[in-house]
Amino acid sequence: MFTLHETRGGVHPPQLKDMRDYACKLIDAPKQVRIPLNMHIGGPCKPVVAPGDHVFVGTLIGDGEGLYAPVHASISGTVVSTDVEDLPTGAAAPVVVIDSDGKMQPDPELKPPTYANKDEFIDAVRASGTVGLGGAAFPTWFKMRAPEGKRFEFLVVNGMECEPYITSDFRQMMEHPDRVAGGVHRIAQALEIPAAVIGVEDNKPEAIERLRATIAENGWDDLVEVMAIPTKYPAGGEKVLIHAATGRDVPAGGLPVDAGCLVINVTTAARVEYFCQTGRPLVFKVMTIAGDCVRNPGNYLVPIGMSVRDIIEAAGGLAKEPRKIIMGGPMMGRTLTDIDCPVIKANNAILLLHDNAELADESPCIRCGRCMRACPLALMPFALDAASRRQDVIALDEHAVMNCMECGSCVYACPAHRRIVASIRTGKAFYRTETARLTQPKEA
Amino acid sequence: MDLINEASPHLHGRQSTTFIMGCVIVSLLPTLVAATVLYGLDSLILVLTCVVTAIVAEQACCMLMCRPTTVGDLSCIVTAMLLAFTLPATCSLAVAALGTAFAIVVVKMAFGGIGNNFANPAVAGRIFIMVALPSALSSYPDTVGKAVDAVSSATPLAMAASGSMPYSLVDLMVGNYAGALGETCLVTLLVGYIFLLVMKIVDGWATVPFILTVGAIMGLAGQDVVFHLLAGGLALGAFYMVTDYTTTPMTPAGKIIFGIGCGLVTALVRLFAPAPEGVAFSILFMNMFVPLIDRYTRNQLVGGAKHAVI
Numbered sequence: 001m002f003t004l005h006e007t008r009g010g011v012h013p014p015q016l017k018d019m020r021d022y023a024c025k026l027i028d029a030p031k032q033v034r035i036p037l038n039m040h041i042g043g044p045c046k047p048v049v050a051p052g053d054h055v056f057v058g059t060l061i062g063d064g065e066g067l068y069a070p071v072h073a074s075i076s077g078t079v080v081s082t083d084v085e086d087l088p089t090g091a092a093a094p095v096v097v098i099d100s101d102g103k104m105q106p107d108p109e110l111k112p113p114t115y116a117n118k119d120e121f122i123d124a125v126r127a128s129g130t131v132g133l134g135g136a137a138f139p140t141w142f143k144m145r146a147p148e149g150k151r152f153e154f155l156v157v158n159g160m161e162c163e164p165y166i167t168s169d170f171r172q173m174m175e176h177p178d179r180v181a182g183g184v185h186r187i188a189q190a191l192e193i194p195a196a197v198i199g200v201e202d203n204k205p206e207a208i209e210r211l212r213a214t215i216a217e218n219g220w221d222d223l224v225e226v227m228a229i230p231t232k233y234p235a236g237g238e239k240v241l242i243h244a245a246t247g248r249d250v251p252a253g254g255l256p257v258d259a260g261c262l263v264i265n266v267t268t269a270a271r272v273e274y275f276c277q278t279g280r281p282l283v284f285k286v287m288t289i290a291g292d293c294v295r296n297p298g299n300y301l302v303p304i305g306m307s308v309r310d311i312i313e314a315a316g317g318l319a320k321e322p323r324k325i326i327m328g329g330p331m332m333g334r335t336l337t338d339i340d341c342p343v344i345k346a347n348n349a350i351l352l353l354h355d356n357a358e359l360a361d362e363s364p365c366i367r368c369g370r371c372m373r374a375c376p377l378a379l380m381p382f383a384l385d386a387a388s389r390r391q392d393v394i395a396l397d398e399h400a401v402m403n404c405m406e407c408g409s410c411v412y413a414c415p416a417h418r419r420i421v422a423s424i425r426t427g428k429a430f431y432r433t434e435t436a437r438l439t440q441p442k443e444a
Numbered sequence: 445m446d447l448i449n450e451a452s453p454h455l456h457g458r459q460s461t462t463f464i465m466g467c468v469i470v471s472l473l474p475t476l477v478a479a480t481v482l483y484g485l486d487s488l489i490l491v492l493t494c495v496v497t498a499i500v501a502e503q504a505c506c507m508l509m510c511r512p513t514t515v516g517d518l519s520c521i522v523t524a525m526l527l528a529f530t531l532p533a534t535c536s537l538a539v540a541a542l543g544t545a546f547a548i549v550v551v552k553m554a555f556g557g558i559g560n561n562f563a564n565p566a567v568a569g570r571i572f573i574m575v576a577l578p579s580a581l582s583s584y585p586d587t588v589g590k591a592v593d594a595v596s597s598a599t600p601l602a603m604a605a606s607g608s609m610p611y612s613l614v615d616l617m618v619g620n621y622a623g624a625l626g627e628t629c630l631v632t633l634l635v636g637y638i639f640l641l642v643m644k645i646v647d648g649w650a651t652v653p654f655i656l657t658v659g660a661i662m663g664l665a666g667q668d669v670v671f672h673l674l675a676g677g678l679a680l681g682a683f684y685m686v687t688d689y690t691t692t693p694m695t696p697a698g699k700i701i702f703g704i705g706c707g708l709v710t711a712l713v714r715l716f717a718p719a720p721e722g723v724a725f726s727i728l729f730m731n732m733f734v735p736l737i738d739r740y741t742r743n744q745l746v747g748g749a750k751h752a753v754i
Contacts, residue, residue: 008746013455164455239747253750323448330454337447357448359456363517364559366461368689378743380694400749408453415459416559422451435752 002154002197002227005247007240009376010232011412013331015203016164019288022298024171027314031100033075033305035061036085038093039344040131041138042067047082047094054078056107058280061096069131069139069345074283074303077101088341095342098305110279121190128275129282129345134158134169134236134265135328137346140272143264144191146257153260155188155196156245157269159211160229160236162201163329166349168286171299172267173200173207177214180266183273185220193262196224197245203231233331234407238263240376252403267348282345289315293322293352308339308350323357325350331408360417371410371420377403381410385420388427393434401427461558465518467643471636472525472684478619478629482587483533487625491528493537497544498524505553519558523547526566526684529626530677530724531573532584539580543573563731564691567681567724574724584622599623600675601714601721616674627677637683646687649699650706654682657707665715672714681706681723691731698734698741705730 038044045062055073062071077100085095113124126141146152161169173180188196200208211226229235229244239250248259256263271282283304290297295316326333327347371381380399387395410420479487498520506513524544531540547569552561574581584599599622600611611621619628640646662672686706693702706726713722
C-alpha cells in the first residue's frame with residue numbers, strides 16, 4: 001500500500017542512543033508533584049479540585065473547553081494548591097500541587113470507555129488527556145476531527161525518533177508492540193481511515209521486526225503496515241515523514257489533513273490503546289534520562305508533574321555538575337535553568353550535559369550553502385538568518401520564514417556555527433507583528 | 445547550579461570555516477610543489493610573500509575596524525595562494541604584495557570581510573596588477589628544465605594567438621611551459637580538485653559547464669579544443685575560482701548559469717580581445733551577476749509558500 005519516497009536535505013548527527021537497551025523502569029514516586037494545567041497547545045485548563053481534596057492516580061484535576069486536553073492527577077494524595085504560577089516556558093497557568101500519601105492508589109472509578117461511533121471515540125480520546133507525545137503536545141482528540149470537507153486518507157504513525165539520545169519511543173515499541181500496533185489499528189478503525197503506516201527509522205530493526213510480528217499475529221495487516229525509513233535527521237519531522245510515507249507535501253501554512261493525513265506518535269497511539277483497555281488516562285510518561293552527568297541513566301516511567309530535581313535524585317543523583325540541561329533532544333529541545341520545574345506530558349527526555357555543553361562561537365556566514373542543502377523544506381536558512389538580523393520583513397516574506405519548523409539541521413551543518421534557528425525565531429516574531437501592523441486597515 | 449541557557453540545536457557538526465579553508469590550502473600544496481619544481485624557488489618565495497602580506501593586511505584591517513580578528517579562519521591564506529598562482533614566478537615581490545594587499549583590503553575587508561566580498565579577491569587582485577602594473581605581467585619565465593637561467597618567453601596562449609604551437613600534450617598536462625606559476629600543472633590542480641570533491645567541500649555545478657562551454661565555443665570557432673582546455677588559467681579558474689563560496693551563486697541551477705557565463709566570456713576574450721587570457725576577466729565579470737542569478741534561481745520550497753499581502 002505504501003511505498004518509500006525520498007526526502008530532501010537532512011543531516012546525520014551522532015545517534016548517541018546509548019539507552020536503547022535499558023528497559024523502562026518505574027521511577028520511585030516523589031513526595032510531591034506540581035502539575036501545570038497548560039501542558040498542551042490551546043487554552044490552559046481550569047482546576048476542578050480545591051486545596052484539601054483527596055485525589056487518586058488518574059483523578060481529573062483540570063478541565064477546559066475549546067482546544068484543550070484534560071489533566072489528571074499522577075499520584076494519590078492531597079491537593080495543597082491550585083494557584084496560578086509563572087512557568088519556565090514563560091507562560092503563566094494554574095499549577096495543581098499534590099502531596100503524596102505514598103500509596104499510588106489508582107482512582108477506583110476509572111473504567112475502560114465504551115464507544116459506538118467516531119464521535120464517541122474522539123470523546124474517549126479527549127477524556128484520556130492524550131496530547132501529541134512526540135513533543136508538539138497538540139490535543140490528540142482535536143486533531144482527530146477532520147475539518148468540514150476534508151478527510152483522512154492515511155494514518156501516519158511516527159515511530160522515527162530521529163533525535164539523538166532519546167529512546168523512549170523505541171522502548172515503547174519494544175516493550176509494548178501490542179499497544180502500539182493495537183492502538184494504531186483501533187484508531188484507524190474507529191476513525192474509518194482506510195490505511196495506516198507506522199514509520200520507523202531503519203536504525204531500529206528490532207522494533208520494526210517486533211511490530212511486524214505483532215501485526216501479523218493479530219491479523220491487523222489489513223489496515224496497518226510498518227515502513228522502514230532511512231535514518232537521517234529530521235526524518236521524524238511531521239512534514240518529512242508524510243512525504244516519505246505518502247509522497248505528498250503539506251502546503252505552506254496548512255495542516256497534515258490538507259495532505260489527507262492524520263499523524264500521531266507511536267507513544268500517543270499506545271496511550272490511546274492503554275486507555276481504551278484500562279481506562280487509565282495519561283499520567284505517566286516514559287522519559288530518557290541521559291548525558292554524562294547522571295549516575296544511573298536510563299528510560300524511566302515518570303509521573304507527570306515530578307520535578308527535574310526529584311528525577312535526578314531518583315536516577316542516582318549527579319556524577320558531575322551539569323553545564324546544560326536539555327528538556328527533549330539535543331536538536332530541538334530547550335534548555336532548562338530551573339531544575340525545580342516539573343516535567344510535562346510532551347517531555348520525552350532530560351539530558352544533563354557537562355563535557356559537550358559549550359558550542360563553538362559563531363563566525364561570519366561564508367555562503368557555502370550547506371544550510372540550504374541540509375534544509376528538509378528547501379528553505380534558504382542563510383538568507384532567513386540575514387533577513388532576521390536586519391529585520392527585513394520583505395525578505396522574510398520572500399523566503400517564507402513561517403515555513404521553518406526549527407529542526408536545527410541548518411545549524412548542525414553550518415561550518416560558521418551560526419545560530420540560525422535562534423535568529424529565525426526572532427525573525428518569525430518580528431514577521432508576525434510587522435505583517436499584522438502593515439496589513440491592518442488604516443484608521444480614518 | 446550555573447546552567448547555560450540558549451536556543452536549540454545543542455549539537456553542531458564538526459566542520460568549521462577553518463577546517464574548510466585548511467582543506468583548500470592542503471589541496472593547493474601539490475601545485476605549489478610543482479610550481480617550485482617547474483619555475484624554481486622564486487615561485488615559493490612569491491607565494492610566501494603573498495601569504496605574509498595577506499595575513500598582515502587582514503590583521504591590520506580587523507584592528508583598524510575594531511573587529512575580532514578573522515585571520516584564524518585561514519581564508520586570507522587561500523586568497524593569497526590563489527593570487528600568487530596566477531602570477532609569473534619572476535613577478536616582482538613588491539608588485540605581488542601590492543596586489544595581495546589590494547585583494548584583502550579593498551576587495552575583501554572593505555566590503556565586510558569573509559562572506560561579504562562581491563568579487564573573488566584573488567581574481568580582482570590579479571586584474572588589479574594586470575591593469576595598474578601591466579609591465580609586471582608582460583613576461584612569463586620558461587620552466588627550469590628548459591632554460592636554466594629562466595629566460596622569459598611567450599605563453600602558449602600568446603603563441604597560439606600568433607599562430608605557433610610548440611607544446612606537446614604531456615607538456616601541457618604537467619605544466620612544462622612558460623606560464624603563471626600555479627596555472628600550468630594540470631595534474632596537481634586536478635589532484636587538489638578531486639581531493640576537495642571527495643571532502644565534499646566543492647562541487648562541479650559551475651566547473652563542468654565552464655569547461656564545456658569554453659570547449660564548445662572553441663570547437664565551433666575552429667580552434668584546437670584540447671589545447672584551449674589545457675592551456676592558460678582555465679583549470680585554476682574552473683577548479684578554484686568558480687567554486688568559491690561567497691562569490692558564486694548558491695543553487696545548482698545558479699551555478700550552471702554562472703559556469704556557462706564564465707565559459708562564454710573566457711572564449712570571447714580568447715577569440716576576439718587583444719588579451720590572450722580571459723579566465724580572470726570572465727570570473728570577475730560573472731561575479732557581478734551573482735545577486736541577480738541568486739534571485740532567479742531560488743529553491744522550489746517544499747509545500748510552497750504562503751506570502752503575506754503587504
